[in-house]
Amino acid sequence: MKILMIEDNQSVAQMMGMFFQKEKWEYANAYDGEDGLAQFxxxxxxxxxxxxxxxxxxxxxxxxxxHIREISRTVPLIMLTARDSESDQVLGLDIGADDYVTKPFSPMTLIARIKALHRRVDIQEVPAAAAEEADDDFDVSTKHFRLSTKTREAYLDDQQIEGLTPKEFDLLRTLARNPKQVFSREQLLQLVWEYEYYGDERTVDAHIKKLRQKIEKAGPQVIQTVWGVGYKFDDSELDK
Structure with a gap:
């Protein structure tokens, strides 16, 4: 794996560089935004x-x-920040970040998230020809909702839910495959992000918020909050 770390704190960058070396990953550091974008x-x-x-x-x-997303829609991007507000998280995800880590963080937390994101990207790479052949092959199919892992598409009442990021799609798939089952934030972190729970539940909340906004453009809301517990997918109410 080859990593570009755009980080102005040289101590953080050098520390993570040691961990990257331990994983036998190649890496490069950029200490300001202009240099980082130029290297990319x-x-x-x-x-x-x-x-x-x-x-x-x-x-x-x-x-x-x-600028990175103008050049590449698919390169995995993890944002690191000392900012702690939900609005910053949502804005970062809206721009196209795949994950969000709040400082201070454990080096092993970041390593685990990098590995999980890299595995997920490998799994998601489907040849275009195979995807075209699978247009009618849906993993989840109900009266109101359809979802295909092969084409990475989801439909609500025959309206496509557009603009789903890889993480939003995985989150929707996890919930929709288990209708009415309530998932805690910790469970969703483990199932969708593929790393153990490190206390950053807001990552889940931020993705749910953006996912709901995109679902609402296609039809009624099917992701419900179970207060004090977590979230569930339920489209049975649409029949009423």
């Missing part, structure tokens, strides 16, 4: 993962993320 532009296809701090000199991390 030189060879966009060379990077397997980008970790991006939001608080950067010369060019803000949000702006760097926007």
């Amino acid at each position: 532009k030189e060879a966009p296809d060379d990077w397997d993962i980008i970790t991006l701090d939001l608080n950067l000199p010369k060019m803000d991390g949000m702006e760097v993320a926007r």
Whole structure:
């Protein structure tokens, strides 16, 4: 794996570099936004993962993320930030981040998230021809909802739920495959993000919020909050 770490705190970057070396990963550091974007532009296809701090000199991390997503819609992007508000998380995810880690963080937490994201990307890479042949092959199919893992598409009352990020799709699939089952945030972190629970439940809440916004553009809301517990998928109410 080859990682580009855009991080202005040299101590953090150097510490993570030691952990990357231990994993036998290649990596490069950039200490400001302009340098990080320039390194990415030189060879966009060379990077397997980008970790991006939001608080950067010369060019803000949000702006760097926007430029990266203009060049590549698929390169995995993990945002690192000391900011702690839900609005920052949602904005980062809306720009196209795949995950969000709040500082201070354990190095092993970031390593685990990088590994999980890299595994998920490998699984999701389906040849275009195979995807086209699977247009009518749905893993989940009810009166109101259909979802295909092969085409990475989901429909509500025959209206496609558009603009789903890889993480939003995985979250929707996990819930829809188990209708009416209530999942805690900890369970969703383990099932969708594929790493053990490290206390950042807001990652789940931020993704649920964005996912709901996209579902509402296609039809009625099918992801419900079970207060004090977590979330569930339920489209049975649409029959009433």
